[in-house]
Amino acid sequence: DAGVIQSPRHEVTEMGQEVTLRCKPISGHDYLFWYRQTMMRGLELLIYFNNNVPIDDSGMPEDRFSAKMPNASFSTLKIQPSEPRDSAVYFCASLPTPGQFNTGELFFGEGSRLTVL
Amino acid sequence: AQSVAQPEDQVNVAEGNPLTVKCTYSVSGNPYLFWYVQYPNRGLQFLLKYITGDNLVKGSYGFEAEFNKSQTSFHLKKPSALVSDSALYFCAVRPPHNSGNTPLVFGKGTRLSVIA
Numbered sequence: 001d002a003g004v005i006q007s008p009r010h011e012v013t014e015m016g017q018e019v020t021l022r023c024k025p026i027s028g029h030d031y032l033f034w035y036r037q038t039m040m041r042g043l044e045l046l047i048y049f050n051n052n053v054p055i056d057d058s059g060m061p062e063d064r065f066s067a068k069m070p071n072a073s074f075s076t077l078k079i080q081p082s083e084p085r086d087s088a089v090y091f092c093a094s095l096p097t098p099g100q101f102n103t104g105e106l107f108f109g110e111g112s113r114l115t116v117l
Numbered sequence: 118a119q120s121v122a123q124p125e126d127q128v129n130v131a132e133g134n135p136l137t138v139k140c141t142y143s144v145s146g147n148p149y150l151f152w153y154v155q156y157p158n159r160g161l162q163f164l165l166k167y168i169t170g171d172n173l174v175k176g177s178y179g180f181e182a183e184f185n186k187s188q189t190s191f192h193l194k195k196p197s198a199l200v201s202d203s204a205l206y207f208c209a210v211r212p213p214h215n216s217g218n219t220p221l222v223f224g225k226g227t228r229l230s231v232i233a
Contacts, residue, residue, distance in 0.1 A: 004160070033220065042225035043161075043207065056220070091160055103149055103168050106221065108160030 002026075004109035006092050012115045018080040021112045023092030024073055031095035033106065034067055034077050038088045046090075049075065082116045089113045119144035121210045123224035130198045131232050138193040138227045140208030150191040151209040151221065152182055161207060167191060178202070198231045205229075 005024040013019055025032045033048040047057040052069045060067070064083070069075040079086055093106040121142045130136045142148055149168055153161040165176025172184040182193045193206060208224040 043223040045220055045222075048220055093161075103166070105151060105163035105166060106153075106161070108153075108162070110158075110160045 004092055004094055004107055006090075006109035006112050008112055009110060010113045010115075012117065013082055014117050015083055016081045017116075018078065019082045019086075019114060019116075021077040021090050021092075021114070023075045023077070023109060025075070025092070025094035026096075026107055027073065029094035029096055029107070030072075032069060032075050033093040033095070034075070035091040035093065036088045037091060037111070043091075046077070079114075082114075084116045087114055087116050119148065119210050119212050119219070119222050121208050121222055121224040123206075123208055123227045125227050126225075127228045127230065129230045129232060132200055133197050136195050136198040136202070136229065136231070138206050138208075138229060140191045140193065140224060141189050142191060142208075142210045143189065144210055144212050146212065147186070149211040150182075150184060151211075152176065152180070152191075152193050153207045153209060153223075154178075155205040155207065155226070157204075164193070164206075198229075200231045200233050203229055203231045 007022045031050050034046040036044045036046055046059045047067045048055055049069045065079055067077045089111045091108050091111045093108045096104050123140055151166045152164040154164050155161045164180050165174050167174045167184045175181045180195050182191055184191050205226045205228050207226045209221040211221050212219050
């Protein structure tokens with residue numbers, strides 16, 4: 001299996017522009033998570049999905065952030081408009097099976113490094 | 118609410134020496150505990166986990182961790198460090214199953230530097 005695939009790996013944009021990050025989870029994984037990593041705040045959970053349905057989006061920082069999962073093999077995280085404080089590495093992760101939600105380990109993608117100028 | 122603390126931002130150790138990366142947690146009941154490693158410009162990779170049973174858990178790359186309920190700790194250890202172990206290490210906790218499906222909570226990470 002190719003693992004969790006994220007794109008783009010690097011994105012540099014200007015303040016005010018729309019940014020879309022993409023994720024393809026491992027086939028058969030029913031849970032998908034979006035995390036943000038910064039030096040100041042560490043690793044923060046933004047939102048997670050189960051069977052394409054958003055379960056908890058309480059970590060989404062503002063209305064500028066939105067996430068969708070139109071099907072089992074694709075998810076997007078969108079920031080509109082972007083701001084310099086959104087600069088971070090955004091990770092997508094998936095989890096193998098529902099029965100292992102509590103005991104299973106997450107599989108992470110390589111991350112998307114976002115720089116907003 | 119559950120939380121996990123990694124009291125050291127940075128740990129330096131000489132190659133060949135034993136290493137310890139500390140983690141303490143706060144959660145009601147018996148937690149599920151995890152360690153992940155992040156190499157530069159890569160995603161996090163699972164190292165090991167404690168669910169139940171033996172307090173000493175063995176994982177990938179020769180790492181092990183000891184669950185200590187009385188001290189609410191789950192320190193990561195390795196008998197002999199390698200330069201290639203240099204990375205960012207994250208401890209994570211999840212409350213027990215009877216608390217429902219709750220995502221992992223990660224610590225802030227500890228940067229391990231192994232010096233040749």
